[in-house]
Amino acid sequence: MAHSILSLWLLVAWLGFHACNKEAPSQENGLMPVTLGAPSILFNNSQFAFSLYREVMVRNPGRNVLFSPLSLSVPLTLLAVQAKPEARYQILQVLGFSTAEIPKTRELMRYGKLLNSTLPHPGECSVTMGSVLFMDRNRKPVLKFVAAAQKLYHTRVFLVNLGNSQIARNQMNYAIRKQTGGKVRTLLQEPKDPSVLILANYIFFKGKWEHRFDPRFTEMRPFSLSKELTIQVPMMQRAGWFQLQHFYHLHSHILQLPYSCNIMAVFILPDVGKVRECEEALVEEDFNTWVRPIGLSRRRLYFPKFTLSGNVLLEQLKFLPESLYIFSHQSGLSGISLENWPIKITQAVHKVELTVEEDGVEDTASEFQFLPKQLLPTLHFNRPFLLLMVERNSHNLLFMGKVMDPTAKS
Numbered sequence: 203m204a205h206s207i208l209s210l211w212l213l214v215a216w217l218g219f220h221a222c223n224k225e226a227p228s229q230e231n232g233l234m235p236v237t238l239g240a241p242s243i244l245f246n247n248s249q250f251a252f253s254l255y256r257e258v259m260v261r262n263p264g265r266n267v268l269f270s271p272l273s274l275s276v277p278l279t280l281l282a283v284q285a286k287p288e289a290r291y292q293i294l295q296v297l298g299f300s301t302a303e304i305p306k307t308r309e310l311m312r313y314g315k316l317l318n319s320t321l322p323h324p325g326e327c328s329v330t331m332g333s334v335l336f337m338d339r340n341r342k343p344v345l346k347f348v349a350a351a352q353k354l355y356h357t358r359v360f361l362v363n364l365g366n367s368q369i370a371r372n373q374m375n376y377a378i379r380k381q382t383g384g385k386v387r388t389l390l391q392e393p394k395d396p397s398v399l400i401l402a403n404y405i406f407f408k409g410k411w412e413h414r415f416d417p418r419f420t421e422m423r424p425f426s427l428s429k430e431l432t433i434q435v436p437m438m439q440r441a442g443w444f445q446l447q448h449f450y451h452l453h454s455h456i457l458q459l460p461y462s463c464n465i466m467a468v469f470i471l472p473d474v475g476k477v478r479e480c481e482e483a484l485v486e487e488d489f490n491t492w493v494r495p496i497g498l499s500r501r502r503l504y505f506p507k508f509t510l511s512g513n514v515l516l517e518q519l520k521f522l523p524e525s526l527y528i529f530s531h532q533s534g535l536s537g538i539s540l541e542n543w544p545i546k547i548t549q550a551v552h553k554v555e556l557t558v559e560e561d562g563v564e565d566t567a568s569e570f571q572f573l574p575k576q577l578l579p580t581l582h583f584n585r586p587f588l589l590l591m592v593e594r595n596s597h598n599l600l601f602m603g604k605v606m607d608p609t610a611k612s
Contacts, residue, residue, distance in 0.1 A: 245316055247271045247298035248489040251599040256485060257519040259604065266610050268512030268603035270331075270554050272320060272593070273405040277333040278528065279313050280355040281401075281547065284347070286534030293528070298598075314354025320596045327409040327463035333357040334381055336374055336400040338364040341539040364397045378402055386553050394548045399538070401516075401550040407557070407591075407601070409461040414562025415440050420507060426585045427607055435608045436507040438560055441578060444503060445496040452483045454588075455581065457503075458496055462563040464595060468492050469505075470588040477586055481604075484588060493592050502580045508608035509557045516550035556591075556601055 251271035282293035351357040362373040415438040423437035445458040453476035472480035591601035
């Protein structure tokens with residue numbers, strides 16, 4: 203009897219609170235939707251990202267997908283600036299640079315400064331990003347290029363014995379282990395022969411949320427891989443206000459979660475059985491649809507804790523060779539070595555890792571946390587979903603991917 207009276211009292215209290223608080227909290231409570239800055243008119247990589255997503259998705263059916271368009275853009279821009287004028291214009295346009303900003307002359311410093319302004323601020327987010335350009339030791343690199351690559355484009359140039367595949371593999375693996383602090387231990391199984399230039403790009407990200415998830419509430423809960431198969435995953439939970447909206451024509455819920463640095467995470471949960479339709483909408487819809495400010499909704503959120511990795515071999519993708527020319531002598535890459543004849547990239551590897559866990563800056567104390575679960579609408583990310591991570595000021599995409607299995611390591 204006492205239990206029934208207590209439940210009734212809680213229900214009445216909740217209904218009263220709900221009726222008196224129909225609007226979202228005021229800015230004084232620090233819970234206004236986080237707004238992004240104006241999109242950059244000088245560089246916007248959304249079309250490059252969506253085109254790359256189509257290619258990676260087709261090559262990895264039913265598997266996790268993850269890559270960093272912004273990280274990839276850095277060394278590709280460095281190489282584009284070394285290309286002949288026609289190829290340079292084409293490559294920079296595909297990467298997302300405004301055509302009005304593409305000069306006829308090579309300007310390493312100009313593009314390097316522009317890209318650096320869009321990268322994550324160190325602050326509260328842990329990000330390790332860089333590139334390595336492996337050059338055959340018989341080539342003589344241009345020292346000015348080597349210095350600019352390292353200073354402006356986070357790219358180191360290493361001379362290796364590309365004429366001997368076994369020695370080259372050992373030298374490259376040693377270099378990439380040292381550059382990534384052991385995160386990447388093996389770069390390529392077998393370098394292509396003959397090779398002159400091999401590119402490796404990497405990024406590892408583990409941010410801190412503006413509002414943390416309390417680890418005490420993380421628990422194992424079901425995640426549906428398919429209609430027939432369900433697994434148990436560590437599921438974080440938080441009750442409170444969220445930037446959340448369901449779009450019927452996009453077949454999905456859109457959840458925006460801000461990091462404490464200049465990154466906004468956008469998680470897209472397709473309606474049951476609508477993953478393909480949601481993906482089609484993602485690449486066809488105006489990009490601003492996914493990143494525009496969304497109103498606040500009360501929810502109890504269940505979200506998986508995971509570490510996702512990706513490995514993309516760029517030379518295997520149909521989209522990149524046709525549009526970027528870096529794998530062809532048509533690019534006319536010069537200014538990298540002292541030899542007069544043009545060179546090309548034979549292989550390009552992109553390594554990425556994203557960690558999503560409870561860490562955050564502010565505590566998540568909420569008047570909703572200890573309410574009976576049946577009194578607060580829930581949102582369960584308990585099936586495959588898509589993700590975007592956007593730089594708030596420029597709207598450029600740091601990450602794009604699809605989580606099919608949060609427990610899969612690669």
